[in-house]
Amino acid sequence: MIDDLLTVFSAEFMRRIRSRPYIIGLIIGIIGILLFTRLPALVGDAFGGSSSIVVVGSPALTARAIPLLKSDYDVKAELQPQPITEPTLKEYDAAAAFVLTSTKSGLDVNVYAHDPGSMGVRQVRRALMPLQLALTTGKSSSQVKNITNFPVDVKPVASKFSSADQAELVRGIAYTLIFFLYILILVNSQLVTSSVAEEKTSRIAELLVASVDPVALLGGKILAGAVLALVQLCIWIAAATLGGHGSPPPHGSDSDNVFSLANLFDVLTPGVVVAFFIFFLIGFLQVSTIFAAMASLINRTEDLGSVTGPLAIPVVAALFIAIGALGTPDAPWAVVTSFVPIIAPFIMFARIAVSYVPFWQIGLSLLVNLAALYLIAVFAGKIYRVGMLLYGRAPKLSQVWSVIRS
């Protein structure tokens, strides 16, 4: 049995790793990740960077403004008052020009930008607030800055993170990993499904089940799908790391980039990484086993969508619930849904990534989901055994149920 499973596994792995859908999916993923990590920098470069500015105004005023602006913006030049045109911005490779004038009521700021939407008014106002206060109160900018720079310290209470910045970073990485989890589970389950459907519709299924136990056949396929998904994940993480490495840091950011391998292991503990792989495997095995069993009931590949479409709904729902759980990991609804089979792998992982989940909850979730996986495998094995030999009219739900009960 194990020998058969390994034979099916290796054949399936080699067949699918060379298949067009897998390669295309892999490449699209890499391109997507590279765009995700590189695009902001590329777009910024094309328009001189959204934080690149020139400051225009009287030298006395700009000399006081520039030190304040430097923490948020890349100041390319300090110019005398003049009309701002496209060539001006191009000449200094700037995304915007801040034109400062002093009035009776303080400061007047006009921003000329390629993309006005990228220039947050609140950010500009916050940056120049000390200058405004200085102008209206008669104090120096540094005095005002010292006055307004009163200490604010966020103290974590039963939190996993030492600071708000770290919490933010982990949430970002967890969000990305949950999205990876979703894509990997759904896409690779679809590939397992296609493989089953191909064998069913090409009528080779009967020859196969005469040679090997259908359970070994199904198991080999699903395991190959799991390993292929892990290969995909490793390549995508490598792409994200390479894509992030060397990309210019966001102005004013302390970290090199948000999603790099170094950051990943700095902020996610080994326990969280292990949890990711365990819950990925459980989730993938649950979803792909159900998908494969249902695919064995179809007679035409055109029917594949109608079978797998409804089955994908819980997975999509799990994605949204898990994203919600990143914000409120200890909410009752998040705790309850982190035990429910199929959706639990997403939600429990989200909770583990951003909070201290009690061990009993993790253990119970694993227990419930492994038990569910066992039941799914038993039922799916029964459906698959019968489904692979079933041709003609598609069976009714009641007939499928009677197969499961038999």
Add this chain to the structure above:
Amino acid sequence: MLDVDHIHKEFGTVRAVRDVHFRIDDGATFGLIGPNGAGKTTTMRMILGILTPDGGTIRWNNARVRYDSRKHFGYLPEERGIYGKMKVRDQISYFGKLHGLRDPGLTTRVNRWIERLGLGIYADRPCAELSKGNQQKVQLACAAVHDPQLLVLDEPFSGLDPVNADIMLAILNELKAQGTTLVLSSHQMWQLEELCTSFCIIAGGENRVQGTLDQLRSAFPTRIVRVAPSNEAVSNVLSAVSGAQQAAPMNGCVDYRMPADTDFASLLRSLVAVAPVTRFEAVEPSLHDIYLRAIGEAA
């Protein structure tokens, strides 16, 4: 030895197999015959362990059929399937692996089958690019690459042109000569008659008759007597025999169906006495005749 002992199988309210039983000796070539829906494919699937009988037992070499014994079986199903994108060589090799073969023996066997079936020029091409006949050759290679002790072939000649049917027949004869136990179903009676050493005719999911061709012929109650010339005197003598019935005439001969225990020597003497008999033949029933009678469509 394969022992199929009163098996039955139901699918919901449909009784596909009611009571089928036979025994096949090692190295025998066995024809499982019956009309469409008789239960042949279901019986074959149960022999191979694809389906489990609801009752009765199937034993191979005095042991119940398990997965390890199935490694020594080969199967060519009626509904032929193939991985279209997989190369011919890889496909045969994969099925060899599924039956426990490993290199270096596997490659040798795969090459031997490719050569034996004349598939050399297609060996590294995807199966989908092959003609239907060549695809069926690949399927046969997949079923037999591991030199099975028992090879089950469901309608092996269906869809084959005469040339490929002859190739299939030649290969089955080779396997038979090697001592492979063959179980075949086919509607091509003459091919089965040539190939098989024993038969079982089933209809409605149960046995009708079984045995070697000689046994089946001996049990057949009538013979066709074919006489030439065809004239009134000859017909009068033939019709006078008790239980004789005229059959369709053939090529200037007169055919009469007569009880098998008719004294044919005495009948010939009577015919010679009334006419210049140029032909007298007591025709043995063909497998086709035996089949039709067994399934209840002929006397």
